[in-house]
Amino acid sequence: MSTSTGHPNADIAHMKTEPDGTFKRKEATFRGHITKHGEFTAETGRYHLYVSYACPWATRTLIMRKLKGLEEYVGVTVVSPRMGSNGWPLGDVDIFPAADPDPINKAQHIKDLYLKVQPDYNGRFTVPVLWDKKNSTIVNNESSEIIRMFNSEFNDQLPEDKAALDFYPEHLREEIDSVNHWVYDTVNNGVYKSGFATTQSAYEGSVVLLFQSLDRLEKMLDGKEYLIGDRLTEADIRLFVTIIRFDPVYVGHFKCNIRTIRDGYPNIHLWMRRLYWNIPAFKETCNFEHIKTHYYWSHPMINPHRVVPVGPEPNILPLDS
16 A cells, blocks of 8 residues: 655645744544444454654553553554655665564555545644554554553453553542643653744743753652652653653754753653663663654754764663763
8 A cells, every 4th residue: 555645744844833933733633442342442463553663652652562561462563763755654665674564554654544544634644553453444643542542451351460550540640640731741742842943932932841841850750760659650651752862862953952861860860761771661662773863864954964963872871870
């Protein structure tokens, strides 16, 4: 399956900001939900996840999939990090280490999946995409909802130890939701609002809020191993994917350079390294080659020569550093 011709929403180089120069992210479009009863029921091998190792939103879903032991339930295809005029390419169109061809739909680009399901689709062609092989359609493309599905909807079929893992426990939900709200706006999306700003005032407004939130997180993590309570929750997962990319990409590429994580935020830095080095689901879903290549190659409006920097060395420091 291929739609080799270009599409105005596929090329990020043609992305438009608001009249004041600010970047506003559009909401995801496909919002189906895996449930025990309904159109999309939890079944072994029925679903497939299209992701990018470079994309923080997609990597959330990879981390949760691995934490919950869903590898046999949900397959994965990884796209190439070099997002061009047709958007995210599959691994046989743009050969890149650890990128895959599409085994389900034979798509050449992620946009092919969207246009297969909805030929008049006029939204963004984003990852992750949670695909239903049974009905040949997109279930959901909103990472925050996909990780909630993975957290709970397969529990009846999982081994007891995996089913017992709950990263959105009921007694912490109010606090998790509260933290997620401002972390998303000012940190997860804040780096993009800083990097994609096209006026000085828009950039400064976003980057100042970003670092105010990092200061707040630094205080929250003082003497703590996890962000909320004394256990790993989805709040840690959602924050981690931004922090792990911060020094290698966001400091330089997105001009988020008031401070680095490794030199400016000792508590956040230790928290990040504990997750990365101690919990395999974080380290094994992190591919720095994909991360750095994607950002520096795929945004010619920011980096027109597509030169990918060598540093920082190392991408992440040892736990005992």
